[in-house]
Amino acid sequence: MIAYLIRRILGVAGVLLAICAVTFTIFYLLPADPAAAACGKTCSPERLAEVRHFMGLDQPVWRQFGDYLVGIFAGRELGSGPHAIQCGFPCLGYSYENALPVWDLLMDRLPVSVSLAFGAACLWLVLGLGAGVTAALRKGGLLDRTLMVGAVATASLPVYFTAVMLLYGLVRLTGLLPYPAYVALTDDPFAWAANLLLPWVALALLYAAMYARQSRSSMIETMEQPYIRTARAKGLPARTVVVKHGLRSAMTPVLTLFGMDLGALLAGAVITESIFGIPGVGRLFYDALQRSDQPVVLGVTLLAAFFIVAANVVIDLLYAVVDPRVRN
């Protein structure tokens, strides 16, 4: 198991390094010049050269990349002498637009995205699995068909439509909820939930529909397995058969999906955050794109990659726990 774990973690490091290299190269090749953006509208060529030097952009790309990698593990000093800026471990670069290390910006926004992702995940698991399992147990019935038509309809609504409709209906028209404005959980848990309720619902509706369909088919397949028939024949109560024998095994593919979705959401839901004006990682990414703030774009890309890869590892490890064959 230990060897397996080490192998996987090395793999993750390799994937992240590759993503880092590719993203870095793309930015290097892009026409937008962060130095020109920082230098302002009447920047002379001499001044631009000074700014480029200060930002370290006059170095060859391999050197910049090397410094970046070293910075991630050891932190680094940007610039020199009285102009130096400290960028401590783990240094994911420095945002000259925001005058802050990228890591600080990410850590400032991450709790917001985590709040959004976990809240929405809870909602969609309850809604999606509930609907999926109910439909599976009443396969072919009216309830099954109603739920699945509902799921298809919901899944086909893009989040920017549901979000705007929710805002219109629950905020503008009826005034039931406030215009979302993020409040930290630690400041006021009630306001935190009230403000995030709409974005949670908007995101959850989309995912719940997919999860309902996925868990329904998975559940139906499982419930047709011979061992379920055996369990029933043994005279086990229906609840035990469904929950302990059926659901548990049917959930494996759903969990795979869940890990990936949650991982992707943790690094920011760009559209949802932008529509609801929630200052999460997604919104940070959007603003950074607008301002050609490349260190931040690179940082968010890496964070997103990390979460998705990490979610995969966690899922694989869970498989390994369940199924010893995977370890080899």
Add this chain to the structure above:
Amino acid sequence: MSRRSRALSVSLSTSLALALLGACSPQGGDDRGPDVRQPGVATGTVIGGTPKRGGTLTVLSNQDFAHLDPARNWVMPTMDFGTRLIYRTLTTFRAAPGKRGSEIVPDLATDLGRSSDGGRTWTFTLKSGLRYEDGTPIRARDIKYNVERSFAPDLAGGPDYAQRYLAGAEGYTGPLDGKHLDSIRTPDDRTIVFSLRGPVAEFSSTVTLPTFSPVPASREKGVQYDLRPFSSGPYRIESYARGKKLVLGRNPHWDAATDPVRKAYPDRIVVIQGLKGGQIDDRIIESAGADASAVEWSDLQPSSVAKVLPKPGIRQRLSAERTGCTDMLALNTSRAPFDDPKLRRAMQYAVDKQAQVTANGGPALNDIATAYLPPSLTGGRAADPVHTGPATGDVKKAEKLLAEAGRGDGFDTTITVSTGDKTRAEALQQSLARVGIRLRIETVDPSVYYDTIGDTANAPDMAISGWCPDYPSAATFLPFVFDGRTIKAKGNQGNVSQFRDKAVERRMDEIAAMPDATAAAKAWNALDREIQRKSPAVPLLWERKPLLVGDNIAGAFGHPSWTGQFDFAVIGLKDPSRSQG
């Protein structure tokens, strides 16, 4: 000029034009002169009367500030916010709506400065009793220090007038390396003397810029000073989470007796950033709870205009001051076809400016531009056009000029616009098609628009671009837009036309050296007409800035010096007890 804010403020669409037509038509018979077209309160009026002291003013914004560091702050509305609330400058603009707002009054200084040596040397004396937020005195050397900071490459992006005007500043890279400028002398704590390269008649106006505000050397934090500028104004920064929220509280050491301009009515000012534009409009229209005490930072969205104009109660909370900027069609003079002046003159007649007005939100939010210099720089009224004719263009005259240029059959050409200006480009396409000019439109994302048109080697034949004066002087306009010596191979801004004309450049230098500001203003005006004859660009529009306030806001008006943004020096609340937080 506020390049970024222009890129972000997506152009108004035709839906707005229709909304405005519908809203305005019932008043068509009610002839009240030009104000009939005014979408909100009339220019020169204050929304909500005089504010009461106290309460929390909320500013709802869809974006973060570019830079609050006074050495780097060069985006119009942010300059307003910084200099009216957090730091004071040697002189500043009067806090008054309309034309009076363009007047310069002393701020930290006792007067507007005394010039000697034919306008080459300027001396300012600081008032006594000026203090920073920690109670320490504001000294002349702190102003010198901030001017020096603006030369540092790590603190780039701010106004570059110090670099342009100060003597012996070539190659200077800021005070962090221990070097200082000899051309700024501070013989004592209250006197500062600037030695300039040549005469600058309106240097009293130049020192309204945030470059000329005090930063004590002991508070230097390099790039990170941006996060928390040290306050010399009525408010200090309590917290600033970038892109999320900025909270200002009172600076207890600011003394109103030394400050004739700022009233500092609210106790706190909270800027909430990163909100969605349309939602900001909806919230302020509704004006519920704390939103009644809120103002919006960026323009009312086109889709929201129909919710505002038909309702008099909401409409009287709309400010729509002229931005003071000129929006123009830049013609790339560096190569064919627009290297031919005759062809460029033909464009002055071929373009249908009325269609541009319609495509950009209608007559309520736009006036037709008749010159490069906005009315604020030509004595308050629009200059007489050089190329006379109907607003819809003069097809016959254009055809004649085209034929003379040997392009009687028309020609193919290109324009690059940001996605928000697509409707305008299409209107242009239609008007040019009337004389056989076949226009191909390329649209790019607003975030890369200026990079695209600023790449001189690959620049399109035409681009829509604009410029706003930094203070009421044509010296902050024409040299930025039509001086061929400012053209850069990449990241070229201002002179998008790539207009190079030795005679014009010589004249610019001569006018800049005039010691008499009034004579200089006249000369700039004449030069504007001269450049129009050479036609490097077609002046299109003078826009207005639509901004809405909540119904508990008082003392609000769009200030003409900062592209029509609210004057934060005097804005406040009707009833402070109604504001929450």
